Structure formats: C-alpha cells, structure tokens
Amino acid sequence: MLEQLLIFTRGGLILWTCKELGNALRGSPIDTLIRSCLLEERSGDASYNYDAPGASYTLKWTFHNELGLVFVAVYQRILHLLYVDDLLSMVKQEFSSIYDPKRTAYNDFDDIFQQLKKEAEARAEEMKKSKQISKPLNNSNLGRKQGQVQNSSADGGNKKKSGGKSGNDSGDDGNLKGYPKKNENNNYGKSEEVPSKIDHNNKENGTSNANAFDVNKLKLRSKGGKKTAPVANKVPKEEPKKKVTKKNRVWDDSPKEAKLDFTDSVSENGEENISVVAADQGESMMDKEEIISSDSESEEDESGKDNKADTKKKGWFSSMFQSIAGKANLEKSDLEPALKALKDRLMTKNVAEEIAEKLCESVAVSLEGKRLASFTRISSTVQAAMEDALVRILTPRRSIDILRDVHAAKEQGKPYVVVFVGVNGVGKSTNLAKVAYWLLQHDVKVMMAACDTFRSGAVEQLRTHARRLQIPIFEKGYEKDPAIVAKEAIQEASRNGSDVVLVDTAGRMQDNEPLMRALSKLIYVNNPDLVLFVGEALVGNDAVDQLSKFNQKLGDLSPSPNPRLIDGILLTKFDTIDDKVGAALSMVYISGAPVMFVGCGQSYTDLKKLNVKSIVKTLLK
Template sequence: MLEELLIFTRGGLILWSSCRALGGAALLKGSPIDALIRSCLLEERSGDAGFTKDAYALKWAFNNDLGLVFVAVYQRMLHLLYVDDLLAAVRKEFSQIYNPKRVSYDDLFTETFRQLHLEAEARAEAMNKSKQQPTNPSSGSGAGRGPAGKKLGPNARAGGGAAGKKNSGSGKDDSDGDSGKEHNGGFTANGTVAKGGQENGAVKDSSRAARAVVVDNDGKENGDPNDGAFDVNTLRKKTGGKKGGGGGKKNDVKKAAKTEPKKVVKQMRVWDDKPPKNEKLDFTDPADERGEEVIEKVLTNQGDSMMDKDEDLSSDSEDEEDEEEENAGAGQKKKGWFSSMFKSIAGNNVLEKSDLQPALKALKDRLMTKNVAEEIAEKLCESVAASLEGKKLGSFTRISSTVQTAMEEALLRILTPRRSIDILRDVQAAKERGKPYVVVFVGVNGVGKSTNLAKVAYWLLQHNLSVMMAACDTFRSGAVEQLRTHARRLEIPIFEKGYEKDPAVVAKEAIQEATRNKSDVILVDTAGRMQDNEPLMRALSKLINLNKPDLVLFVGEALVGNDAVDQLNKFNQKLADLSTVPTARLIDGILLTKFDTIDDKVGAALSMVYISGSPVMFVGCGQSYTDLKKLNVKSIVKTLLK
C-alpha cells in the first residue's frame, strides 16, 4: 500500500499531497521525507535508486525544467512494483497542469491521481499474474528443439543450422538452417572461436585462443599473419639469425661494457673558506638545559594560529589561471562553433542522459586524478546527471559548461557544513553549565593525532581558554612521553596513568580531574587503530559511550584516496554496531593532516565529507603549532575542477 505521494518544489513549497488531498491524515513516523531531503537530495545523492528510513522506503523523480520533486513513500517490506511507473505517470500529468503562480492543486489533481494509481496497480497485478502462470511443460525451454517443438538432429546444436553452422556474415545464429555457412577461423559476435560442428562458447585450445591464432580443421593457419599471431621468422630476423640470434647480442653487450665511461664521484661542496666548527646539531626540546625561557619563547614567538586568518583568494596567479581558462574555453568554442551554435539556435534542446555522458566522463576522470575515490566520483556524476536530465539547454550554451556549473554547485553543497560547529561558542556554553568541553581525537595509525592535538590546544590557548590534555593512548610505546613533551612546551596540565590501562577509565578520571580544576577544555588523545582491528575498535566505542564527549574528531591524512572511504565507513559502522545506546555516537568532524604535501590532490577532503556527512573543521599544514587552519571550500572546489 502506498503511504503517501508528495509533490513539492526545489524551494520546499508543497504543492500536492495524497494524504491531504484524499482526506486522510499523514501517519508517517520519523519524518522520512525530511530525512530524504537532508541525507540524499541536499547531499548530492539524488542519483541513487532509492532511500530507506526506519520502516519506510522512498523513491523519487524530478522535473528539472520546472524544478519539481515527486516523492513516493511506502512500507519497505511490501516491495511495490508499480511505484516507478506511477511516479513517471504522475510527473507527466502534473507537469502539464503546473502553473508557477498556483500554490495548491488539491482540487485539480486529486481525481487524476486516483485514476493513475488504479491503472498502475492494475498493470502491476496483471504483470504479476502473467509471471505466476505455469509454463507448458511440453514446450520446454526451447533448447535443442526446432520451431515446431521437434528435437533437432545430432549435428544441429546451438547454432540452429543444418549442421550447427554459423552465418558468416554477422556471427548470428541461422535458425532456419538453409543459409548457414561454415565459419572456420573467425570469432563470433560474443567473442568465442567458431569451428565447424562445435558448440559456440567452447574454446578447447586455450593457448591458441590466447594467442589469437585461428586454426582450421586441417591444422593450417588462416587469415592475415599480422592479425595478432606470433611470427617466429620475424623474431629471428630481429635477433640477427635463423636459429641462434643471441650470439651477436652477447658481443654487443661486451662492446657496450668496454665503452661505458667511468662514474664520476660527486665531490663535497665547500661553501666557505673555513668550514664551521663542529656545532651541536640537536633539535630536541632544550627545556632540560634552559628551563622556562624556552617555553616562554614557544608561547610568545610562534605567532598567531592560522585558524584565525582568512585566506585571500584574489591573487594574481589565480587571475592568470582564470584568464587561461577563459582563453581555453574560447578556443573550444571556436573549435566546435557550428555544432554548439546550431544546437542552441535550432531550439532549446531538452538534455538527455546520453548528451551528458561525455562531459560527465571527463569530469569523473578529472576528479579521480585529484585523488577523489572512484565510487564517490561515480555517485557525484550520477547525481549531476539526475539534476540536469530533462532541462532545456539555454541559447548559446554548451553542454560541457552546463555540466561544469552543476558539478561546481554540487561540490559547494557537499563541502559546506550542514550544521555549524563553533567550538569557541560551544566551549562557552559548557563553561556556563560548569562542565569542561571534551574533545576526543580518533584515527588510524601514524596520521598525526598527538601533534595536531597540540596545535588545537595552542589555538585554544590564544583565545584565553584553560586547556588540559588526557593521555589515553595506553597502547603505543612513547605515546605518553610525546604528549607530555607537548604539554610541557605549552605549559598546560596533563592527566596520565601510564600504559596497559583501560583508556575509557583513564578518560573518565581525566574529565573528573578537569571538572575539579575548572578547566574549560579537555583534549583526549587515543591510540591509533586500523579500522579492521576489532579489540581496539571495541575499546574506542567503550570510551565514547562511557564518557559522552562533546566532539569526536576523526584525524585523517590528506594523502589517502580510496582508503579514506573505507576508514570512515568502518569507523562509523563499528561505533554504531558496538554502541550500547539506541542512538549511537558517530564521528562529528574531521581534521585533515599533511595538507601541505599534496599539491592539488585534494580529493580526500571531498571523499571524507561525502561518506560521513561531517565537516572538515581543521586542516594541518605544517609542523609548528601555528600550522592549523580552516578548510577553504571555494579554493578546494576550484582545485578539484581545474
């Protein structure tokens, strides 16, 4: 049974609802349509086949030219077969009566919908009955029988000819058997070797098929010798002899070895007349020798964090790039001037999926070269195709530029956070409640969790907040000492219990200590773990469920491509599966590290945001405490499409 069919504009105006028009009350639980809009339509997943929410399944259709959305909701256990047919019929009929100035169609479309619904149900029922009718056992499946149901002779096989022969013209079966000709030494339409009297699809000589040598029944080679076959005579000519062509090659190697010049040993360069005396090249923390002066220097001379600086995108280099792109675009316009102009002048062509495929294929390849996961690039292109299909191409507008603009808008929507996470504001709100703001850093091994935790601590200190660290990485050797070094240099307290302790209990005691000391923020460091490590993932889930942090930050590398999708999927899946509460706590935000090492390969940011739906809150771009900044969404989009 269809629960509801809703028609609304892309702006959110509901034009018609089956529950409202038919006099019933909407009994949908959990707001599945709102969930569809938030999780699918706004997140550029409109190319998906369907969406499920609790007990409901949803399907949708667009009229992109009019900006209309048609959504059908039904019980997911029913598997209604007529929903797609009904949506297509409703879209066709409603588009004919749609008037942008009208806001309600209850009296105009209700009777039409009743008729369309009945017709769709009747067609689905008739189709279902036809599938359930038993087949005539005497007719069989048609294999090995002639047109009149008689068995064919022993020589008549899958080919259906007089002696199982093939039609040599097109490679298709000749079922009448009067025009079949033997096709020795050729390939059929499905790519298998066709021999006289042999069944299609059974290639017995695999080595011959692999070398693409076609042999007839007499054992002789057919066809062109240059047609992919292996020619021994050609090889002998190239090696310089009929039988032993390798002798001359050895002599050539010896001559080359004799004439090879000696390697030049690189001399050490001396920059000054007098080399400097041996100095102590020790760049470790010198706090042990000089005490508090070094710590003071770290806090005062590091400068302001990049988090509080806004990047200026209007640089000269970018202006030059824009000019180059415009010139390239002008060149393309000249190249295909007649075809593109003819399309526009001939009339406003309605875009079809086949028209969009070449431009989408080029965009997908471009995204993958920028380190975007293949699965994400494919889904993005499908979503853009769904949003453009049916639109009318404007005058003097190319399809490639239309697709490029739609993709740019889609990327901006994805990378722009759905909800604003302002840490400074949330810290003040927690402070008013008398509780510390708890941030937990999670991620895989070696991505830089401890280092970037210290960068976040430095940024918070610059905003006059009291910060405390919690060393909950009780698994990796040296993790507590590493965090202790950062705490000493930043002059902030650290809570530690050593190694081989339960990290969830250590975090709980640290939060209690921060509450007693009235610390504003506590940063919890956890052990790095691979997404498939079951014991460590279980320990992480226990830590999060027991302590209920205000923010769970996933720390990931900007270098990864497809692995970013697997990491975030597995982390969220494990946190959901191992949760002891009905509403599992998942990842809230992302911190991307090593962002200064990737040049224009910025696709990991897009892959992570698309998979998790969580925003990139911090970007690590160096090794000092100030090297932490915000993600510039416009710059990322421009780099991805460049």
C-alpha cells in the same frame, strides 16, 4: 499499499499531496530525504530507506528540472511495489502539463491521480502475469528442443550401425564434407591425398607443394650475411664505446645554514627553556583568512578540453549552433562526455571512484530535461552544476563553533570534552597539541588527558607537548582502562577549573574489534561534546573504508540505542598532497561530518580551517 505521494518545489513549497491516501507517516521521512539525500547530492540513487520506531519506509523520487519540481512516493519497505516508478513518471508528465508557477493549490489533480494509479497497478499486474506464463512455456520449448536433439542423435547412430548404402543416401559415399574421397581400393587418391606434416629437410619425399614457402631458400639467402649480420652486431659494437666519466665535485663556498637542530635550548642546570617555545610560535593559522585568486583561465581551458568529446561526436557546426541557439532539453547522452571527463578529473585528484561516479550520476539527474541557455556550452553547464554540488557537500550541515560551545559549557559549570580518534600514525597527539595551542590563544584553559594506555611512549609524547605549552596533563600510566582514565580526567578538570579537556586515544585499525570496543566504551561512558576523527589527507580511497568502518563499529558496539558517531574530521599532512585534495571530499561524502581542522605543518601554528572554495577550485582545475 502506497503511503504518501507529494509534489513540491525545489524551494520546499508543497504543491499537492494525495488526500485519499492520508496515512500519517511515522517520523519525518520527507525531511530526512531532503536533508540526507537531496542536499548531499545523492539524488542519483534509485531509492532511500528510512527507519523509524515501529515503521520502515522506502522513498522513491523523480525531478522535473525545467520546472524545478520534485515528486516523492513513500510506501512500506516490506511491500516492494512494482508500479511506483511507472506511477511517478505518469504523475510527472500529467502534472507538468497543468503546472502554473502562480498557483499554489491543485485540488483538481486528485481525480487524475486516481486514474493514473489504477492504470499503473493494472499495468504491473499484466506484467506479473505475463512473466508467470512465460516461464512454463520456455520450459516446454526447452524440453521439446532437447527431445529433438536426442532423436536426431539416435537416428545418426542407427545410420552408422546400418552402414553401407543406407548411410550414403545423400550421395557423398559416406565421407564427411570437406574431406578427400576414397577410391575403389579404399585408399585416398593421389590428387586428393591427405596433406601430411611438411618436412623441408627430407629430400626423398618427391611430392612438393608449389604454393608452400621454401625455408631452404631463406637459409641460402641468409648465408650471404651482408644484410642481416650487421643489424645483429650493431648494438654490441657500440656498447664498449660508451665511457662513463666521473664528474668533478663542485664545492659550494656559500655560508652554512644557521642550525638544523630545532629542539629547545637547555639551560646550564639541565632544565628546558619552555617560555621560548611559546613566545616564538606566533599566531595560529586558524585565525587567518585565506585569500583565493579569482582567475578564470584554468576553468576556460578545462571546459574547452571537456567540450572536445562533444565536438567529435556531434560535429563542429552542430555544437556551435547548439551553444548559440540553445537546446530544448538536455538528454543523458548529451551529458555523458562531459561527465566522464569530470569523473576522470576527480579520480586523478584522489577522489574515490565510487564517490566520483555517484556525484556524476547526481549531477546528471539534476540536469536531465533542463533547458540549455543560449551561448552556453554543455561542458560549462555540467562543470557549474558539479561546482555547486561540491560546495553543498563540503559545507557543514550544522554549524559547529567550538569557541561558542566552550563558553556555553562554561556557563553550565562543566568542561567541554573533545575526543580524538583515528588509525595508527596519522598524528593525533601532534594535532591535539595544535588545537590546544589555538585554544590557548583565545584565553581558554585547556587540560590534556593521556588515555592512550596501549602504545609505548604515548604518555611521554603527550607529556612533552603539555610541558612545552605549559598546560596541565592528566595521566595514569599504561595498561589502564582508557574509559576510566578519561572519566577521572573530566572530574579533575571540573575541580581545577579547566574549560576544555582534550582526550588522546590510542591509534587503532578499523578492523581491530577489541580496540574498537574499548573506544566505543570510552565514548559511551564519558559522552563527549565532540568526537574528532583524525585522518591523513593522502590516503585516498582508504579514507572511505576507515571512516565508514569507524562509524559502523561505534554504532554496532555501543550499548546505547542512539550511539554517538563521528562529529567532525581533522585532516593531517595537508601540505604534502599538492592538488590531490580528494580525500577531504571522500570523507565528508561518506560520513556527512564536516572537516573542522586541517594540519599543514609541524609547528603548533600550522593548523587552519578548510577553505571550501579553494578545495572545489582545486578539484575542478
């Protein structure tokens, strides 16, 4: 049974809902659909499943892009209603004919909806019955055909057994069509002789085929060797002529570089000079605003490239006339060439293929049926829609201000806890030190917790960063339970007045269940304020697998009914990827978590925010 059907605008104004259905939905499936699917550019999906305590719903929807309307149907997932798609299309057609932007109530649509619902249900029942009837008919026809084949084969066998004249009623003397006939002596005639294998070297064979190509003539012609021999000998004759000469070394008289050793200076007593490091680092890039040039030449060039497919398909005159006069309604076939070019471009920028395809489907759904404005090309319209979609995806759904949250936790008398997780070798410890340096610049007391008790040298590495930054570190050595170490570190931070605790964890692959279970225990026991996933910007499609598996394992292995998942992303090695920035889009799309930090170098200042406009411009360039 249909639970609910709503019609609302893109702005969120509910125009009509079915009063006779009137079922109270458990939870908030409509709000979740808007927040998790429509705003995240997942509207190209066929349906959305919503789970609530005691109920599970399936939601289906359709758009009227020209009028800006959304039609949503909600029903119990266990029912599998077949008429919902047909009902939504009929409701969309009927409601759009009576829609007036000035009206806010449509009580007269109740009777129309009931009639449409009855028609959709009756049509679904007829289709179901026709499918049930067609199955036995197809089986009987199949058995009838098999019987005919068996009878014909039996007749053929009887004809072969009877032999002689009975098998030659057709007048072909028992010979198959296309084969030579036998003579009276039961031999093949000379004129109709079966061709044997051609032997060009056997001279005793008197029969020759006039149409056959004589290989002996080719051999005689090739014996002259005037034309063919030089061609084969050209390459080896030229090879010895090539002489590799060693180039003379050019010595550079320019002055040498200052020094390549950037380690800390050591005093005469053997102690490191730590104050020099902290003074020379300067201001963190997190507090600097990135300036983006607003040139539109690249966009025009790319849109011109995308429009080539439209020009080839529809011709120059039709495309120009369409761009000048506008088009009544955009169809899916009009959008396919530009969307295919956009998908290829996103994939070249390291966006996962599955995500690029879903994005293009979502953009196609949002543009299908929309009116194309005058003096506007389809490619530029599609690119503008894709740009808006990418901005919505990369913009965080909720504001995460670490400095504000740190001060709020300080007022409550407890430290702000951040846990860094990720796979092996992505740079968790290094970027943890960068975050610590940024917090120190804002007068925040930071303490590190060495909870990587698995990898050899991890504690010493973190101890080095703490000594260089002159901040305290809590460590218990190796082969300890990381959850207990993190808990004791938080207690120590409360005693010594630290504002933030940065917890370093061991790197682990997403398929390593024992280590993932230990990580899930650490998060469950300590309940951190922020769980940061540290990932590389150059991994490409593997980022989707890493992030989805981490979230899945954290949810499955947690004993809590409401498990903590990844809250934010820290992208490392961002300075090594040039324009291949697609990993950021893939990670945000698959998890819904924002990119909070971007590592772009090896010093403590090389940490900055993700500039959404810059990423979108790079993806579409």
